Amino acid sequence: MNVVRATLQCLGDFKNLEHQFLDGxxxxxxxxxxxxxxxPFTGTMWEITGPLENGFFxxxxxGHIQNPDHRFLDGRTQDGLVSLVHTTEEPFTGTMWEQIEISSGVFILKCQGHIHNQEHQFLDGRTQDGFVSLAPTTGEPFTGTRWSIKAFPF
Structure with a gap:
């Protein structure tokens, strides 16, 4: 299992310098x-841990504000919402992510929430408005499902 510090830059086709980096x-x-x-965007730095025993991350x-209630990236496969939660334990199964490398340093992140809903699977950043949710596919028009992950030393 590895632990790295990293930023995630959304590679959506619509280029907007105001909406680029995953920020919690x-x-x-x-x-x-x-x-x-x-x-003040300290929530753009992430600690990525994995692969865990289940193969996920x-x-x-x-982020600099130390609030234990809001720490882990969680995708809610039942409704497509993405937020920060306090633990990776049940019932927050959407805190487990499959990293699929599609080219060097470019990944798709598939949420592993226990509610399997084909409409809400892939982490999608909307570079038009800065909204982050789960998309049904990585194809058009969901180009924000591609992420450049850049690791930094601790």
Whole structure:
């Protein structure tokens, strides 16, 4: 099992410098896209752990506000919402993610929530408006399902 610190940049086709990097707000639990990885967007740094025994990965937000209620990236496969939750344990099964490398350093992240819903599977950043949710497919028009993951030393 590896643990790395990394940023995730959304590679959606619609280029918008205001909405690029996966950003967890550890104060509120909201996940969106930030324009950069500098202050005040400290939630753009993530601790990625895995592969775990089940082969999946977890993403812990390293935002500077230390709120234990909002730490782990969670996809809700029942309704497609994405937020930060306090644990990777039950009932938060959407905190487990499959990393699918489609080219060097470019990944698709598939949520492993126990409710299998074909409409809500893949982490999708909407570079038009900064919204992050789960998409049904990685094909058009869901180009925000591609992520560049850049690791940094601890």
């Amino acid at each position: 707000n550890t104060s509120t639990g909201i996940v969106g896209l930030a324009p950069n990885t500098q202050e 977890t993403f812990r937000c390293l």
